Amino acid sequence: MKQKSYIGRWLGILLGTLIIIITAASCYMLSFSLSPRDNRETYVKTQLQEVVAANPEIKPWIDSLLHIHALHDTIIYKVNGERMHAYYAYAPSRTPLTALLIHGYKDSAVKMLHIAYIYARMGYNVLLPDLYGHGLSDGDHIQMGWEDRKDVLRWSAFADSLFVGTKQVLHGISMGAATVMMLSGENTPSYIRCFIEDCGYTDVWDEFRGELSNQFSLPSFPLMYTTSALCKLRYGWSFAEASALKQVAKCNKPLLFIHGTTDTYVPTRMVYPLYTGKPQPKQLALFPHSAHAMSYTDHRQKYTEIVKRFVGKYME
The missing domain is CATH 3.40.50.1820 (Alpha/Beta hydrolase fold, catalytic domain)
Structure with missing residues (x-):
């Protein structure tokens, strides 16, 4: 039981860290893409x-x-x-x-x-x-x-x-x-x-997906999805629409x-x-x-x- 609890705790920490990283990366990508000069x-x-x-x-x-x-x-x-x-x-x-x-x-x-x-x-x-x-x-x-x-x-x-x-x-x-x-x-x-x-x-989805690959060598998942959702939350529209x-x-x-x-x-x-x-x-x-x-x-x-x-x- 102690070993399962230990594994579960570390999985929770790993998941939380991953969520923080993805959220921070999404905020950066949205700012990078949509911030004016x-x-x-x-x-x-x-x-x-x-x-x-x-x-x-x-x-x-x-x-x-x-x-x-x-x-x-x-x-x-x-x-x-x-x-x-x-x-x-x-x-x-x-x-x-x-x-x-x-x-x-x-x-x-x-x-x-x-x-x-x-x-x-x-x-x-x-x-x-x-x-x-x-x-x-x-x-x-x-x-x-x-x-x-x-x-x-x-x-x-x-x-x-x-x-x-x-x-x-x-x-x-x-x-x-x-x-x-x-x-x-x-x-x-x-x-x-x-x-x-x-x-x-x-x-916008297709254009940003290409730039994500060309400039950062990153796949669409998960950043395109999370950044689009953040855009919807912040500005009222998503990349796909x-x-x-x-x-x-x-x-x-x-x-x-x-x-x-x-x-x-x-x-x-x-x-x-x-x-x-x-x-x-x-x-x-x-x-x-x-x-x-x-x-x-x-x-x-x-x-x-x-x-x-x-x-x-x-x-x-």
């Missing part, structure tokens, strides 16, 4: 320099916007009083054509200025939100597109009132692309005409899928089930030898032509 306002300036350096053709356009004070700031408020920031610019001539441009993970609105340039040259109004926990918006965590879809829907309504009677395309890159796809499955207003996603992931794949299956509006063929951060394989699962109308454009979020940089003319042709079908 420090000094975001300073980083925005760095990102602006980066996007201009990578896309020098946009510098004269940005300089002209800044010179005549045509790139405006605006704020909307969440129910809890947190501030959400965006930039916007009117088209040279009054038009209903409007592009909402949604940035990626730990980026900010200014990282979408090269895509805004495409639409500006087409005569569109543009609105570039900073997602929650990014850029100049408030927020103590990253929402991975899932809760962001609600914020973007509010920005869409704001754009419709700002530019008056709009026809809108929503165009996102990386996490912004996932945001656009997650929104596409909702009951969206008629002024949202079409969607463009560039290198978005199938769901944050699914672009499930949302595009409910989308009946046109959606253009873009992906680089050598993307390993959001693996190229993800675009195929997304495209297959989306009902018509839809289009798939693959860009050879382009890594993550590099399709435009590597293929400026082709990327621009594909975007122009796609929106031309559905925005007039």
